[in-house]
Amino acid sequence: MSTKALWASAFLAAAMLSPAAAQSQQPPVLIGVVGDFSGPVAPYSTAALQGAQVALDELNAAGGINGQRIQLRPYDDRNDPVEGATIAKRLGDEVLSVIVTSGSSPALSMGPVLNRAGLPFITTLSSNPAVTESGWKYANRLHLSDRHQIERIIQHALDTDKLTKIAILYDTSDLGVGGRNIALKTLEKRSVKPLVVEGWKQTDADFSSQLIKLKSAGVEGVIIWGAVEGAVRIAQQMRALALDKVQIYGGGGLVSQKFIDLGGSAVEGTIATWAYLDTSTPIVTALEKTFESRFKSKLDIFGAQGYDALRILAQAISTAGTKPSDRPKILEAIRSMKYQGAVGEITFGPDGENIRKIYIARLKAGKFSVLD
């Protein structure tokens, strides 16, 4: 195929994606969206891609980036870290910048590859601290990190609830152990010594030996960090040992219908960090309307983060430039911007971690609502 024909087909594709920018003579700005579009976390990745598509239409309708259209290229990693790394290797040649909507394990396999290629990227689903703590200069996160969530929940327990007798229960997965380490360090900074620190395996059935320790230590609050099923079992067995007065604290993973359905009355009163989407702001109200009429599904935090991620990239590119050599400047622009988006006011720290308000939610009468 000749170069001319290539351009022609690219235009054709662009025309179908974005009719408003069809007249433009310049080549489009290409943004890659990697995610799991056919595997176990497909609902979250897909929501983020859809959010980005809404932002894309708005941006192109408003003239794109300095007159240049933006185009999205989706890549399916099927939540497979090997597939993720393979895709990441191609991206440096194919797109200017990347939105990673994958779960933690492909996100972590892509991180070093994207970083080596010098591609600024924003992750919208992984909460694993390693995304911003592995020294990958080009990494940015637009989601709650476990570190921030744990620091926030501990702050709530110590300062708002005024508890001092704290226990930590964690599952022995990467997530759980990572969470335990952060919690220990956070408590140490506050000079609080946890009374009980115990792990559980995801296959474990019986938690009585851990919980009896909680009981004899007279614990007032327990931070449970791990998979939802384990947290539910613990809550139910706490009740069997008359530990129902002990406050349960957890992470954003617990704020789900699954936790509420499985746990029933045993998990009532649970307090957790929440990647909350405030639907009362005008920007979210408008986004919700467009999103829901276009995709026939409800806008959630992941859709909103996908929307914001593309807007952040577009804003950065518009100040930095659209050539591959402008990528370091794009990164700089992301780090120095103060962005007001669907998920609220966001800035990025020097490590690429997003800094935003983390909400605290409480489960009451079978429904989570914002406490703080």
Added chain:
Amino acid sequence: MFLQVILSGIVVGGIYALVALGFVVVYRSVTMFNFAQTEYYTLGGMLFATFLARYQLPLVLAVLLTMVVAALVGILSERLAFRRLLLLGARPANLIIVSLALAVVLRSVILLIWGTDARQVPTLGNNPIEIAGLLVTPQQIFILGSTLLVVALLHLFMHRTRLGLALRATASNRTMAGLMGVPLTSMLALSFALSAGIGALGGILVAPILLAQYSMGQAILVKAFAAAILGGLSNVQGVIVGGLIIGLAENLAGAYLSSAYKDVVAFAVLLGVLALRPSGILGGRTEEKV
């Protein structure tokens, strides 16, 4: 605290014993380990959850129906996976491999039907009652009561009925039992039905406190296996003792050392007992093959 730890060790041990009992029933009659045993336990939990929550069946009916369906799956397993090999006198290693394959097949079918999501099963009661300073839930009492009842019924069946006698004769000397008119194929089907039914009951009992999920069988496999080995594989009382030892050992270790040592201590006990008494805690009564 100590007594509370002992109590929960006994409850957990009872579950291990119940699942191990399924191992033993089959082992006695065909001298093989059926590693698919814990999948009947999973099946029990999933079916029970479905019958109770989805079809709103009364408790007793849901329990019975679950056990019957599991028993039928047990019979099917024997007929489709093992019978030819057993009649040909296949080596134990081959039978074990087939049982592992059967476990994979059953787990896949369970996954196809129910998916990976955990299911909530209503408990008989999760609010503790205080008895002499000990906290006991109705569900725990139900677990212990059912385990004792099943052991007693199994003992009665084995020693007071014509079929039970035939099963024991087949376990003792399969060829001779055949010569006495005991049909081997029926006995094989019967022992698989019994073991699957008992395994399913284990699943029914724990589902309310642990959630019913496709992976629950894999989680209990090693513990139940250890309980069966500890018990000496061939007698019912031994399995109960084996299950209780594992349950108590891991709970005491979890409470007084750290939960990280729960499994380690349980298996150290197993290895220790096997080193001192290779035929199990109540060993010495292994079936004699003439």
Added chain:
Amino acid sequence: MTGEVLLSLRGLTAGYGPIAAVRNVSLEVRAGEVVTILGANGAGKSTTIKAIAGVIRAWSGEVYFAGQRINGRASADIAKAGIAVVPEGRQIFSDLTVEENLMIGAYRIRDRATVPRVLDEVFDIFPLLRERLRQRGGTLSGGEQQMLALGRALMLQPKLLLLDEPSMGLAPRIVEQMYVSLQKIVDKGMTALLVEQSVTMALRICTRGYVMVNGEIVRAGTAAELAETDLSGSYFAAGDAGAAA
């Protein structure tokens, strides 16, 4: 005194692995007869019994019992048809009690009310078993175990009794007692096929007999005819040589 043909073997060949232990054996047992198969160790006598009882499969040939072909059936079905076995080495259920061993014999009795009557008949012949009811089979002496094995077989109410080396491993005095009991059973009209190395005991109780050497029947005759033949000289020497080869 003898009736219709109860058991008939036609060209039976059977064995283990690649080796045919029994070749082209044909024999008959008529109702009311006691027929013996004599032969050295390894001549194929036990294999013949096992093939009739369905413990091993016949390679070729047929086994008819009471007019029906039974080879290829499961041993439990053959037992149901009316053949009871007192196997070599007695094979009692050692971890079951004496009573349970006997009740296993009654497994196929449909009318449970007849069980005590059958049990009484067995106790008439072996009064000692009544005293040992609660004892585990494995704790009995060799002679007592042999009585139990016989009693257990009688519980099946068989039409034909297959006896495989009932005197093996027993003291001469015990063998003597056992053959007295066996005579009582036979006198009540039981048909039997008896495999025995002890020629004198076998010939004392049988009506007819066959001699097997190296898996084949080499001679047949009445008890009196066989008694006159010098069995130990010609056939058994050859048989032993064959077994050793």
